[in-house]
Structures are given as structure tokens and as C-alpha cells.
Amino acid sequence: MRNLNKILLLLASVILLFITAVTAIAVCTKNAHPGVGLRKEDPSPKSISASKTAFNNIGQIRVFSKEDENAEKSVIVLIPWFEFDGTDQAFYEELDRKHQSIKLMFVNFFSNHTKAELLKLGEDSIKNELKAQINESLVLGKISGIYFNDYLFLD
Incomplete structure (x- = not known):
């Protein structure tokens, strides 16, 4: 022993x-x-300047990525928020009215890409593409930035 x-x-x-x-x-x-x-952490909605307004009513989004060549999907967890110039109450209300369709844009975008494609695109490219899509759907103003409180891939 x-x-x-x-x-x-x-x-x-x-x-x-x-x-x-x-x-x-x-x-x-x-x-x-x-x-x-x-990943470098995005700022919080509380940290933006006084000349900007944050919209964080989208909430948490959980979506499956597209299947890769091995027929595997990843769960992606996001908590997005937007920043826009000024304090336009009417534009804020437009964002609030359209938050479900905006949420659907996130779901569609991430479900149409594999995890590898998303990692290759990079977070900045994803944000720019989503910002362009969202701004196309808005009438009263434009968002100036998209940020993620959470941006996780779960395997």
C-alpha cells in the first residue's frame, strides 16, 4: 500500500x-x-452621454444558429440595446411600437448564419448590418449604435 x-x-x-x-x-x-x-464588453445604457438616448426594451433573445456541416446548431443568447441621438420622444415610441419586429430581425439574422459564419463576420460587422436593417424600417429617426449586454454562444 x-x-x-x-x-x-x-x-x-x-x-x-x-x-x-x-x-x-x-x-x-x-x-x-x-x-x-x-469579447470586449459594450458600455451599459446608463453610461451614454446626455445628448443621446438608450432604448433597451428589446429584452433577451434566444435563437438557434443555422446548422453547420456537422448538422450542429448553437444557441445564441443576446440582450441588445440601441442608442440614438437626442431625446426624441416620438422616435422612442416608434422603437417601442416596433420592438417585436426589430426582435424578429435579430432572430432572422442569427438563425440564417452558422456559428462559424458569425464568428468570422465579427461582432462589429454584425452590428453594422443589423443597424442598417433596423434603420430601413424606421421612419422618424435612425439608431446610431447597437450594443449587446449579453452576446453568448451556448453549445
Whole structure:
């Protein structure tokens, strides 16, 4: 029994030493890029300037991406909000009236792309394309920015 404990302790030590060595090599050779795949957080609706207004009545959107070549889908969770110039109450009310059709635009966009396509497009391109689609449907004004409180892919 004591020999087994010594062997297990030796094995655990070798594994720990291996992990430490690989990590040190990756850091020293500059091959480690921690946080490279992380998304930069968008500002919150409370942080916009006084000359702009935030519209955050869309709520959470959960949508399946399009199936990829392996017939796999990803669940995408979004909480979008918009920013527009000024404090136009009539435009805010138009956004509020049309929030269901705007939500449908998000659902259609994300359900027509695979996870790989969305990652390749990038968040900025997606925001610009959605902003253009939404602005086409608006009459009283235009949104100046789209932001996401949540933008998650669940596999």
C-alpha cells in the first residue's frame, strides 16, 4: 500500500512538473495569448452621454444558429440595446411600437448564419448590418449604435 502511495505521489509530481514546464515555455516564447478570444464588453445604457438616448426594451433573445456541416446548431443568447441621438420622444415610441419586429430581425439574422459564419463576420460587422436593417424600417429617426449586454454562444 505504501508503494502504491509513493507511485501515485511521484506520478502527480511528474504531471505537475510537466504542466508547469509547458506553461513556462509558452510564456517565455510568447506563444501564450491569454484573453485573445474574449469579447470586449459594450458600455451599459446608463453610461451614454446626455445628448443621446438608450432604448433597451428589446429584452433577451434566444435563437438557434443555422446548422453547420456537422448538422450542429448553437444557441445564441443576446440582450441588445440601441442608442440614438437626442431625446426624441416620438422616435422612442416608434422603437417601442416596433420592438417585436426589430426582435424578429435579430432572430432572422442569427438563425440564417452558422456559428462559424458569425464568428468570422465579427461582432462589429454584425452590428453594422443589423443597424442598417433596423434603420430601413424606421421612419422618424435612425439608431446610431447597437450594443449587446449579453452576446453568448451556448453549445
